[in-house]
Amino acid sequence: MSDTNAPQTLFEKIWSRHRIMERPDGQVLLYIDTHLVQDGSAPAFEMLRRRGIAPRAPHRTFATPDHYVPTDSRDLNTIADAEKRRMAQALMQDSARAGIRFFGLDDPRQGILHVVGPEQGLSWPGTTIVCGDSHTSTHGAVGALAFGIGATEVSHVLATQTLWQRKPKTMRIVVDGRLKTGVSAKDVILSIIGKIGTAGAVGHVIEYAGPAVTSLTMEGRLTLCNMSIEAGARAGMIAPDDVTFEYLAGRPFAPAGRDWDEAVAYWRTLPTDPGARFDREVTLNADEIAPMVTWGTSPEDVVPITGRVPDPNAATDAERRDVIERTLSYMGLKPGIPMTDVPIDHVFIGSCTNGRIEDLRSAAAVVKGRKVAAGVEAWVVPGSGLVKAQAEAEGLDRIFKDAGFQWRHAGCSMCLGTNGDIVAPGKRCASTTNRNFVGRQGPGSRTHLLSPMMAAAAAVTGRLTDVRRLMEGAA
Amino acid sequence: MKPFEPLDSVAVPIMRANVDTDQILPARYLQKPRSDDFGAYLFRDLRFRKDGSEVPDFVLNQEPYRHGRILVAERNFGCGSSREHAVWALYDYGFRAVIAPSFGDIFHSNALKNGLLPIVLPDATVAALLKTISARPGSRVKVDLATQTVVAPDGTTHSFTIDPFAKHCLMHGLDELDYTLTEMQRIIEFERRYAGEVATGPRSDR
Numbered sequence: 001m002s003d004t005n006a007p008q009t010l011f012e013k014i015w016s017r018h019r020i021m022e023r024p025d026g027q028v029l030l031y032i033d034t035h036l037v038q039d040g041s042a043p044a045f046e047m048l049r050r051r052g053i054a055p056r057a058p059h060r061t062f063a064t065p066d067h068y069v070p071t072d073s074r075d076l077n078t079i080a081d082a083e084k085r086r087m088a089q090a091l092m093q094d095s096a097r098a099g100i101r102f103f104g105l106d107d108p109r110q111g112i113l114h115v116v117g118p119e120q121g122l123s124w125p126g127t128t129i130v131c132g133d134s135h136t137s138t139h140g141a142v143g144a145l146a147f148g149i150g151a152t153e154v155s156h157v158l159a160t161q162t163l164w165q166r167k168p169k170t171m172r173i174v175v176d177g178r179l180k181t182g183v184s185a186k187d188v189i190l191s192i193i194g195k196i197g198t199a200g201a202v203g204h205v206i207e208y209a210g211p212a213v214t215s216l217t218m219e220g221r222l223t224l225c226n227m228s229i230e231a232g233a234r235a236g237m238i239a240p241d242d243v244t245f246e247y248l249a250g251r252p253f254a255p256a257g258r259d260w261d262e263a264v265a266y267w268r269t270l271p272t273d274p275g276a277r278f279d280r281e282v283t284l285n286a287d288e289i290a291p292m293v294t295w296g297t298s299p300e301d302v303v304p305i306t307g308r309v310p311d312p313n314a315a316t317d318a319e320r321r322d323v324i325e326r327t328l329s330y331m332g333l334k335p336g337i338p339m340t341d342v343p344i345d346h347v348f349i350g351s352c353t354n355g356r357i358e359d360l361r362s363a364a365a366v367v368k369g370r371k372v373a374a375g376v377e378a379w380v381v382p383g384s385g386l387v388k389a390q391a392e393a394e395g396l397d398r399i400f401k402d403a404g405f406q407w408r409h410a411g412c413s414m415c416l417g418t419n420g421d422i423v424a425p426g427k428r429c430a431s432t433t434n435r436n437f438v439g440r441q442g443p444g445s446r447t448h449l450l451s452p453m454m455a456a457a458a459a460v461t462g463r464l465t466d467v468r469r470l471m472e473g474a475a
Numbered sequence: 476m477k478p479f480e481p482l483d484s485v486a487v488p489i490m491r492a493n494v495d496t497d498q499i500l501p502a503r504y505l506q507k508p509r510s511d512d513f514g515a516y517l518f519r520d521l522r523f524r525k526d527g528s529e530v531p532d533f534v535l536n537q538e539p540y541r542h543g544r545i546l547v548a549e550r551n552f553g554c555g556s557s558r559e560h561a562v563w564a565l566y567d568y569g570f571r572a573v574i575a576p577s578f579g580d581i582f583h584s585n586a587l588k589n590g591l592l593p594i595v596l597p598d599a600t601v602a603a604l605l606k607t608i609s610a611r612p613g614s615r616v617k618v619d620l621a622t623q624t625v626v627a628p629d630g631t632t633h634s635f636t637i638d639p640f641a642k643h644c645l646m647h648g649l650d651e652l653d654y655t656l657t658e659m660q661r662i663i664e665f666e667r668r669y670a671g672e673v674a675t676g677p678r679s680d681r
Contacts, residue, residue, distance in 0.1 A: 017672075020665045021658065025639040029658065031665055033676030043509055043559070051652075059680035068506065083506040101679035127676040134557040134581060150559035150585035152651075160655050162662055166638065168580075198493055199551035202577055232554065234580045253677035263674035298493050323491070416502045416556075425525075435555060437497040439520050 007273035010239050011170055011205045014145040014270070018128050020162060027164045032060070033127035035157050036113045037100070039065035040418075041132055042090040044154035045098075055098040057161040062122055063095045064103040066112045067418045071381050071408040074105045084419065098158075111384025111410040114138035114352035118222060119384055121251025125240035125267040130157055135352045135434065137228040141221035142248065143240030143270055145205070148229065168234065169279040171201050172272075174210035177286035182468040184362065185220035186354060186432070186451035188212065188284075189227040190292035194302040196282060201233035204280065207272060208238050212286035218247035219358040226353045227434050230299040239271035293339055293464055294436045294449040296327040301436070303339060305454065305466045311335040330438060331446050332426065339464050342448070346429035347378035347405075347459040348441075349452050351415040354432035355383025357390050359452040363432075364396040366456035366470055372404035373462030379406045381413040381421075403460070417442050430458035476590045478648040479620050482571055486608045486616040486628075487534055487543035494548055495555035496582060500564040502556075513560060514568035535568075539613040547604050547616075548575040553582025553593075562589045572618045574625065576601050587641045588651060592620060594635045603627070620646060 008016075020029040035057070037044075048055070055061060068088040070078050079085040095102035103109040109120060114135050117123045125143035130136060132154040139146035149163065157163055173192060193200070206228050208221075216224065221238050228236025238244075245264055248254045255263040290304035303310075309328065312335055315321040328335060333342065349355075349363050360382065372378045380400050382388035388410055391397055397407045413421040415433040417440075423429045425444025432455050433440075436447035448464060457467035504516040522533050529536040535543075546565065552575040553561060562585045565573065572592040586593045596604075607628050608614045614628035620642060625633045644651060655662075669675055 021661050023640055025641075027638060027640060029655070029661070031662075031669065040505060040558075046509070059678045060676060062677075062679065081506070083508075087506045122677045124674060124676050126674055129676075132557060134555065148557040148581055150557050150562075150581055150588070152559060152585065152588040156652050156655065159652055160659070160662060161666075162655065164651060164655070198554055199577055202551065202580060229555070232551065232579070253679075255674060259673070266673050298495075300493075326491075416497070418502050418505055435495070435497070437495045437555060439501055440497050443501070443520055443525070 007276040009170055009272045009276045009278065010143060010207055010237060010270055011145060014126055014128065015167065017126070023164070027166050029162050030128055030165050032130050032157050032161050032163055033124070034122060034129045035061040036117055036122070036129065036131035036136070037061060037063040037091065037154070038113050038131065038133055039068045039088045039091040041154055042087055042094070043151045044132060044158060045090070045094040047152065047155040048158050053159045055100065055158045058099040060161060061100045061158070063091055063100050064110050064113055064116050065091050065105065066412045069105060069411040069419055071411045071413045071419065071421055074409055076105060079419070081420065108385035108389055111387065112352045112355060112412055114226065115355055115383030115387065118142065118218070119251070119386060121248055121254030124254070125244060126270050130163060134229045135226055137234065137236045138222050138226040138352055140228065140235050140237035141218065141225040142244050143237060143267065145235055145237065147235040169204045170207065171204040171233070171280040171282065172207045172209055172278040173282045173284070175208065175212035175284045175286050176210050177212055178215065179212055179286045179289065182291055182453060182471055183289050184451045184453060185216055185223040187289050187292045188286065189224050190294070190299065190302045190449065191284060191289045193227065193231045193299045194292070195284065196231055198230060198298050198300045199232045201228070201231045204233050206231065206233045206236040207278070208236060213238060214241065217358060218243055219356045222356065223353055227299070230434055240267045291451060291454050291467055293454065294447070295331065295333060295339065297330060297436055297438045299434070299436060299449060301327065305339055305464065307339055309333045309335055309337050309339065332428070340466060342464045343428070343462060344376060344430045344448070344458050344464065345427040346423050347376060347455050348381070348414045348429055348431040348433065349379065349455050350381030350383065350413055351433040352383065353434045354452050355381065355387065357387050359432065360387065360391045360396050361394070363452040363456040364399045366453050366467060367403045367405070367460060368399050370403055370460040372459050376459055376462050378404065378459040379408060379414065381408045382410050384410045405459070414441055416440060430455050430464060476648045476650060479571065479590060479592060479645040481620070482544055482618040483615060484544035485539050485542055485613055486545045486547050486604070487540045488605045488609045489534065489546060489548040490605060490609065492549040493551045493554055496553055496558050496561035496579070497555055499553065499561040500558060505558060505560055509563065512567050513564040517564040517568045537612065544569050544571050545616050545618060546570050546573045547601065547608060548573060549601070550576045552578050554579035557581045559585045559589065562586050562591050566591050574601060574604065587645065590645065590648070592618065592645060594618065594625060596625065596633055596635060600633055
């Protein structure tokens with residue numbers, strides 16, 4: 001047994017509370033508080049059916065379709081591809097059969113699971129949250145241990161409400177200083193990934209801390225934790241505080257009344273104790289972070305918007321030179337040119353990374369009074385039906401539509417194109433999503449990851465643009 | 476899951492780091508039923524042109540790599556999306572082991588649950604292995620899970636570590652869920668105790 005008086009990290013507190021037993025090989029059976037299921041879960045339900053096992057805790061399981069849903073209609077029958085249509089329908093049927101709470105396309109609560117979870121108050125501090133989607137790390141923003149799992153693990157959780165895990169290492173990333181105007185949580189996480197690399201946190205759980213993190217709104221925190229997986233970490237988390245509690249208070253599935261008071265009292269015990277040790281510590285200064293944009297096909301291929309496309313000939317070794325050459329060839333970029341010289345064809349504002357109301361507000365503030373540049377196809381896909389409704393209540397939809405944006409329905413959409421919303425081969429997309437992998441937004445698509453403000457700036461100028469220039473009115 | 480058998484196979488080099496699961500299995504095949512041969516979709520956009528013809532430069536379109544059962548890759552293989560389909564694609568194609576300096580965490584655990592052995596070897600060892608199998612196509616590598624060893628084409632033997640339980644499951648083709656179900660009493664006891672605690676997460680039945 002460990003010394004219970006020893007200072008503990010937030011992660012350790014959650015881990016030990018959910019520990020059921022340990023196997024001789026050191027793997028721990030963890031209790032799962034909340035299981036979120038999306039419309040890619042049909043194989044997992046099928047595995048369970050084959051074994052004749054019913055979901056063990058349907059009341060702890062919540063479902064909404066996001067990957068396969070159309071964003072130009074709310075009718076599953078408009079999905080032309082029969083297999084894709086079946087995926088979305090299967091979730092509805094599997095949920096109904098098991099008694100799992102389901103938010104369908106006719107329900108304004110439908111949306112991207114990682115937007116819906118926090119929005120509905122399903123994501124609680126101190127809990128374990130899993131989902132068959134790698135961006136489950138998002139929910140760590142409330143101070144939960146939340147991580148993505150594969151289909152076999154989804155079936156294991158459905159069957160037992162538990163999961164075997166080897167205790168990960170811990171990494172604390174402290175962001176000192178203050179974010180400057182035009183710089184957002186997206187730029188912080190892209191800077192972190194640029195610094196530590198996409199494998200930088202493999203095997204670790206990240207805790208984000210420091211003044212630039214605690215001063216973020218809950219939505220900014222969700223963006224930060226969302227891309228932990230792009231830094232290699234299965235989970236990222238932030239200690240719960242008053243920002244967290246104010247965000248959760250009154251949400252439909254959050255505790256209420258006396259339960260709320262008890263919950264908050266418990267949640268206040270969760271932050272990492274002074275003196276607790278992390279396996280690794282990384283520090284950044286927010287004052288030095290500029291709006292960021294990726295140039296390549298990995299999220300670590302990132303530079304400030306004031307930077308340039310790298311020159312392979314400046315690479316330190318032959319192998320690196322080859323990688324940069326191959327990447328620039330795919331991306332259709334000339335070495336050494338300023339990032340602001342890169343023209344774009346598409347703009348996509350949305351996804352579990354940046355599809356929340358504050359994201360849409362920050363983009364709309366840049367778009368207001370401007371027009372989408374000629375030849376650019378610009379989309380806004382709100383993260384949930386409720387985000388969409390809120391934006392419409394605030395008139396943001398009008399700002400986007402008047403500028404020439406398409407205003408669509410909630411879903412994962414062009415982040416990965418499983419529903420058919422894709423970027424055409426060779427076309428270049430300024431995207432608020434999380435992955436710029438080869439072919440991610442469609443075969444041959446070229447993706448530049450950036451913040452909603454930066455995406456808006458690209459939309460109205462037709463090229464990658466330093467949004468700060470538009471803010472000064474210097475465009 | 477079928478029991479893992481010792482391998483003696485042509486080894487296939489993938490000379491790039493950060494191979495993500497989108498490249499291993501593009502998202503447009505995610506809705507395919509598991510009964511499909513996912514091997515046909517493996518590295519689809521690297522292996523085939525849009526018209527379905529092979530990309531001759533891609534290693535899996537070259538003899539004798541085509542028939543390899545062991546893949547050797549650079550760091551952070553299988554990063555990105557949690558899609559288990561990436562493992563299914565490698566497995567259905569015929570791969571039974573992937574050797575790399577590091578793996579994406581979720582890919583690593585998905586692989587172990589599907590009869591695909593992820594082997595972590597030191598950077599220098601993998602680099603040397605990649606060099607050999609690229610320079611001499613058809614070089615054979617041996618993998619023995621029982622002794623936890625890889626034998627390189629030059630005859631050098633390299634040990635690797637694996638969780639004993641995962642090894643047991645792979646060796647005997649066992650499913651982790653079967654084991655967990657034998658521990659249900661522990662889970663029930665936990666749930667009973669846990670029910671008395673505060674803030675244990677949202678429930679739809681209250």
